[in-house]
Amino acid sequence: MFKKLYIVLILGAAMACKAAPSKTTPQVNPGDLHPDEQQSVVLKQVADLISKYNYKKVELNDSISKVIYNRYLKSLDENHNYFLASDVKSFEQYQTVLDDDIKSGNLDNVFYIFNVYKKRYNEHIKYSLAQLSKTYDFTKNEEFTYDRDSLPFIASQAEMDAQWSQRVKYDLLNLKLASADMTKNKETLKKRYENLLSQSNKLANTDVLQVFMDALTNAIDPHTNYFNPANAAEFNIDMSRSLEGIGASLASENEYVTIKSIVPGGPADKSHLINIDDRIIGVAQGKAGEFTDIVGWRVDNAITMIRGSKGTIVKLKILPKGKNASDKPKIVELVREKIILQDQSAKKEIRTYNENGKVVKIGIIYVPAFYLDFNAYKAGDPNYKSTTRDVKLILDTLKRDGVDGVVMDLRQNGGGSLVEAVDLTGLFIKNGPVVQVRDTRNRVEVDEDEDPTISWTGPMAVLVDRFSASASEIFSGAIQDYGRGMIIGTQTYGKGTVQSVIDLDQVISPSIKEMLANITKKGTKPVGSMSKFGQLNLTMAKFYRVSGGSTQHKGVTPDVTFPAIIPLDKYGEDTEPSALPYDMIKQSTYTKVGDFSAVLPQLRKMHDDRMAASPNYKYLQEDIADFKKRDAEKSVTLNEEQLKQQRDADEAKTFERNNLRRVALGLPPLKKGETRPKKEDLDFLKIEAGQILTDYISMGNKLTATPVKTTP
Structure with a gap:
């Protein structure tokens, strides 16, 4: 089946011949910013696409x-x-x-x-x-x-x-x-x-x-977005979890473009000549290129110069940390490479639980997004970066480690590639429909997992929160509909719309591009790169669960519910005035592989009993109450003594609560001024999600239910 490469989203017009009517002509002052002809074209093109093709x-x-x-x-x-x-x-x-x-x-x-x-x-x-x-x-x-x-x-x-x-x-x-x-x-x-x-x-x-x-x-609508060329590049880096450059993150500090982090194994790291807080004061392209001074530049403009195609050379003029502007800079020549952003990719850990004298091992896989290096995939690169490929490798290692169950942690996962949501679901089911997509003409396409292999057949749960959205909701909704795993956490975001990525350079007519190029040749202020008009992520469809209901507005409701740390009344699709409504279509034909309805009451009671006796649960409720109180405040005292007393009291309360939380987790309390170890894990809700799955396993339930075919 042909799969449309939709992107699900922390998801040839003529030139204007006259200005739109206005009651007063805007006054022009020195230092004002002015639009250019290319921006006029982009505005009209975006408006035309929205008017003709937006789902609403x-x-x-x-x-x-x-x-x-x-x-x-x-x-x-x-x-x-x-x-x-x-x-x-x-x-x-x-x-x-x-x-x-x-x-x-x-x-x-x-x-x-x-x-x-x-x-x-x-x-x-x-x-x-x-x-x-x-x-x-x-x-x-x-x-x-x-x-x-x-x-x-x-x-x-x-x-x-x-x-x-x-x-x-x-x-x-x-x-x-x-x-x-x-x-x-x-x-x-x-x-x-x-x-x-x-x-x-x-x-x-x-x-x-x-x-x-x-x-x-x-x-x-909340998810139709225009990205200028720089933001489009960042969006695509986020989607692919890779970029081509030197492997360093930059920030602007005191007029200097400053190195803030270095990717291990990247060109900057391998050179051994670049360090954190070094300042880049000049950039040159190729071995013979002349340096351009970038002191005082915006960091995004500097990044555009420093990034480039794999295998090309960039030279940097570096002022090392601690050196003065009058000191002689060093010249560093780097060959750009493809950088895989491992820190932003799927990760695993194994937690051990003791249940009635039996050791239960739970593998927890954190998935930050549904990413896909589409360009590498399209080019036939066998090693293209994707969520599904990364998770499959992780599952293989977890099986070798002998885990008894798997928790997929999708908290804060705002979505990504719809294809990845389908393929990731396919790692846990034999085959069948995963999501239904309805377009502007009310045509419904069913995206299916066609691969009969299953990477993990054992017990599983999916951990979600209010910021689990879009592709996360497709995955968790399908897992819930199939009865393949339990959903644990809070109600999800409720983004049930599908965006298609439109490269405006592909739709703006050649005649318009030529006209803009001629304007530049005549000496008019350049209008920007003639091949980069930006990108439009346009809502063109809506997705539905295989059971027929949309996740739009409602999201996915967990089987076992946690307190909402993220306020449900402030964040979520149902808080967006321009959001599309909830609706339903006919359900797909699919085969349920399990049913948790018989065991959920007992699992919920076991969870509730633990929470009633849990200090961490009490502290979590107090944190939520404190957040609501602070969120309602609109002013602060300017009296030094009063503010100091408030701050000291808040600091002491936070310090004491964090130590109580540590003790409840079996960790030693910290002394005043002592910093928490970096790798220390205080994620109480993640631990509890693993415990709920452990409860399920210990009850002798391992998806032994007879498969049931569900038809419209």
């Missing part, structure tokens, strides 16, 4: 324009810290204009709003810098309101200045609680604010387009 078939009209406007405004100033009420009042004229702007490719109004935001941002940071010369009284009983999203926009400049003055005081107070040296604290804060200004001044028009595109696509 949303029409761009005044109603959706208001939603886009509100999302755009919120993305810029969600906490109401930058715009004045008068700014927002002046923007209201664009509420019902943005749909016309989008259709015509006009970004002038969008950029005007952003430029006002940037202007206000810079004004407030400069004001904050000026406040550092003041002397603050930390004995006053004042409060700083840091959560303002439910409050109106500030009406006057005087009120805005007062708000930012309090923010500076709060920043200084935080530093003062750690060090009494106020001169040093002010210098630290000065550098922090100057860095914020520097980053603001490095914003590019691509940033503006990305922010607006997020507002546009999320107004349609």
Whole structure:
């Protein structure tokens, strides 16, 4: 059966000939950012694809324009810290204009709003810098309101200045609680604010387009997304768990592009010439290439220069950690390689449980995402990176180690490749349908596991939480429907939509590309790479469990439920205003291989009895209550003594609770100032999931139920 390579998602238009109507022409100021012709093309192309092919078939009209406007405004100033009420009042004229702007490719109004935001941002940071010369009284009983999203926009400049003055005081107070040296604290804060200004001044028009595109696509549905070329590259790296480069992560620190981590076995590591906190001040391509100075660059622009195709040469001009700018840098020549991101791949561990004098070994496999190196797969690389391949290898080792059961840990797993969800399910069932996919024409395609081999036939459970989404829900839903394993944890996210990845370079017509190229040749400001227009992940289908129900909105309900550490009322598909609804279709024909209904009451009772006597369960409930309390707070005291008392009390409470948790797990308590060993595991819920599976095994249940064929 042909499998569509959908991606499930921490998931040739003409140039605009005239601007969309607006009531006021946006004012142009020095330092403003401006859209270019390529961005106009991208905007129109994305709008055209959404209007024609999105599953919801949303029409761009005044109603959706208001939603886009509100999302755009919120993305810029969600906490109401930058715009004045008068700014927002002046923007209201664009509420019902943005749909016309989008259709015509006009970004002038969008950029005007952003430029006002940037202007206000810079004004407030400069004001904050000026406040550092003041002397603050930390004995006053004042409060700083840091959560303002439910409050109106500030009406006057005087009120805005007062708000930012309090923010500076709060920043200084935080530093003062750690060090009494106020001169040093002010210098630290000065550098922090100057860095914020520097980053603001490095914003590019691509940033503006990305922010607006997020507002546009999320107004349609939560999982249709546009990625500019840089973000598309990051998305594809995340999907494949591999990249081609030098094997180092970078960050911007004090105007320098700085090495923050090094991938073992990568070119940077093998050179023995690059270390953590070294600074890259220049980059050259090939042996004879000239160096480009990258001091002060945005880190994403530097990464674009440093990454490259496998086998090519890049030269770096390195200023080692501790050296001054006046010191002579060293030159390091590296050959780029394909880097496999092992730290972001599936991992295993084995936990041992004692059950009535019998030792039970449970293999736990942590799966962070459903990743697939699609390019390597398409090219026929026999060693392409994928979740299923990694998990199969892990299962082989667990069998050799003699484990009695397997827990698949899908917590925090936000999804990935639909193909991988199907193939991974196939490691645990003989064959049969795994998921049903319905497209915009209501055609239903059933994706099946056609491989009759099973990698693990023994007892299994799947551990999920609120952030287990999309492909995670396909896998856990199929395992539950087949009766192949127990689902343990909290209700999952509820993302039941399917996205197709559209490379815009493949759909924008050659004539448009040629026109853009000619504009660049004539001396106009370059519009960016002519072969990189970005990527659209477009919702074009909806998936359903083999039992007929969608996971959309409802997610997967566990067989044994854990307390919700992640607030269900704040995170999840059912909290998204633009999300598609829940519905059902006809179930598939499939053969159930097990049924836990007879044993679940006893397993739940055993779990509940353990929790009633468990100190860790009590501490977990207290943590959840504390989180809800902190989440409801919107302000903080600026009185030094009061804040110190609060912080000290919170720190002492956390320290004591963590030690009590350690003792409950059989670990020694830590002394004040002692750091927790890195490899120490305090994951109480993971341990309990293994215990529940151990209970099942100890009851003599090993999927001995007679297979039952389920038909529509």
